[in-house]
Amino acid sequence: MTDVTNDVIAIIAKKVRVENHPKIELSDRLEDLGLESLDAVEMIFDLEEKFDIQIPYNANTNNPRTEFATVGDVVNAIQKLVDKKKS
Amino acid sequence: MSDVNRVVVTGLGAVTPLGQTVPAYWDALKRGTSGMGPITLTSTPEELTQKVVAEIKNFEPLEHFEERELSTLDRVSQIAVVAAREAIADSAITIDMPLSLRTACIIGSGVGGMMTLDDTYRRVYLEKKKRVFPLSIPRLMINAPASQISMHCGLRGPAYVIASACASATHAIGAAFHMVRSGAVDCAVTGGSEACISFGTMRGWEAMRVMAPEVCRPFSIGREGMMIGEGAAVLLLEPLERAQARGAKILCEIVGFGMSADAADLTAPDVGGMARAMQGALDDAGMTASDIQYVNAHGTGTAANDEAETKALHQVFGNHAKSLAVSSTKSMIGHALGAAGALEMVATVMAVRDGIAPPTIGYLGPDPACDLDYVPNEARAMNIEAALSNSFAFGGLNAVLVAKKFS
Numbered sequence: 030m031t032d033v034t035n036d037v038i039a040i041i042a043k044k045v046r047v048e049n050h051p052k053i054e055l056s057d058r059l060e061d062l063g064l065e066s067l068d069a070v071e072m073i074f075d076l077e078e079k080f081d082i083q084i085p086y087n088a089n090t091n092n093p094r095t096e097f098a099t100v101g102d103v104v105n106a107i108q109k110l111v112d113k114k115k116s
Numbered sequence: 117m118s119d120v121n122r123v124v125v126t127g128l129g130a131v132t133p134l135g136q137t138v139p140a141y142w143d144a145l146k147r148g149t150s151g152m153g154p155i156t157l158t159s160t161p162e163e164l165t166q167k168v169v170a171e172i173k174n175f176e177p178l179e180h181f182e183e184r185e186l187s188t189l190d191r192v193s194q195i196a197v198v199a200a201r202e203a204i205a206d207s208a209i210t211i212d213m214p215l216s217l218r219t220a221c222i223i224g225s226g227v228g229g230m231m232t233l234d235d236t237y238r239r240v241y242l243e244k245k246k247r248v249f250p251l252s253i254p255r256l257m258i259n260a261p262a263s264q265i266s267m268h269c270g271l272r273g274p275a276y277v278i279a280s281a282c283a284s285a286t287h288a289i290g291a292a293f294h295m296v297r298s299g300a301v302d303c304a305v306t307g308g309s310e311a312c313i314s315f316g317t318m319r320g321w322e323a324m325r326v327m328a329p330e331v332c333r334p335f336s337i338g339r340e341g342m343m344i345g346e347g348a349a350v351l352l353l354e355p356l357e358r359a360q361a362r363g364a365k366i367l368c369e370i371v372g373f374g375m376s377a378d379a380a381d382l383t384a385p386d387v388g389g390m391a392r393a394m395q396g397a398l399d400d401a402g403m404t405a406s407d408i409q410y411v412n413a414h415g416t417g418t419a420a421n422d423e424a425e426t427k428a429l430h431q432v433f434g435n436h437a438k439s440l441a442v443s444s445t446k447s448m449i450g451h452a453l454g455a456a457g458a459l460e461m462v463a464t465v466m467a468v469r470d471g472i473a474p475p476t477i478g479y480l481g482p483d484p485a486c487d488l489d490y491v492p493n494e495a496r497a498m499n500i501e502a503a504l505s506n507s508f509a510f511g512g513l514n515a516v517l518v519a520k521k522f523s
Binding site: 066067070073074086087088089090 | 323324325326327328339340341381382383384417418419420
């Protein structure tokens, strides 16, 4: 796994009910992990801080559960923003 | 209820993004004016993601205070005192001895002197200055608006600030209403003040990811969130007998106050908590759902609030919900946080007095989850015998007032 993958999984793991998910997989669905709306806002903050990126997100119009079905979707989105920042 | 006072409103004051007197404010509300504009109050606004807020435009402290007074007055206290002076003048009451001893001053504020706090931290942490302005603490303390009104207007009865985030002013007016009704005081100067459009506060709101970029459209399809505002509004409350004895003009009667706590999520609204506060207010007023014609909604413009508030209105009003006119003043003045309940209660009092429901502007069309009559985009002349003013705060603290036409 890449560094971005490991970091994103570590950040998501902090926000979900880990007792049910001792190990988070890329195929895990965010909905199943029990990510609440405030969790999503905190997760986005952590991701922005970790990678020094800006993630456009409005809790009224964006729904992480529908836009990002799985942990892998989040990893891909972050990887794109990180690549864009490098270029 | 013959052993308690009937409570009437005999004076109003307001400093708002739509005008710095009640007549200017009410006229702009009736015309459906937007108070939004570019941020000017913060340093380096170009660094902020959020570009638009509802500021009080061109407020000139020196038109209201002497220069030497201003070192003690944060913006939140300046506008509070100006609004209180207007309310007292509007009421044509003279608060001298001994009435002064029995006049309460109960004011709501979410965060107090945030502009001073922001400037002080900037000085200490960014500019590495070794000292701050000597009166920083009494300027920024959250009780400052109540203290300053009491000093500037000579009010010597119970005085304090109530902080319950976005319900602060409604809780404050409710507490003052209780005091006048019970006879604990003979007069109350009450309302709310907030002025926190500072760089640090705006960063905080940005981080919550709940703000609409440019337009606040409560209850509408395509709404994108709340917008930050600021302002102060003050009501003068008296027992009916006393007001009539001195020949005061009576704007309306306050007849009920309801409160509740969600004891649930920190930020997500709770239908049950909202409904219990509204029902409590109706019960306190001895009214039933069909006695109400207009609701000045909390109506922040967030996806979650507007849907939950609509559900709560259905729960409390049943079949009558569809007959209500429901509007959000925040569509025009943004969310003035701890002052919102007072600015909105002024709108509610004027709506009852004049028989005009102010509109919800920016309304594009119905959201399936918000299926009531939100008085879209244009004010409506209608008979309003009684109205609710709703405030629901972060932390799950809810407060609702009932205003009734005086007869």
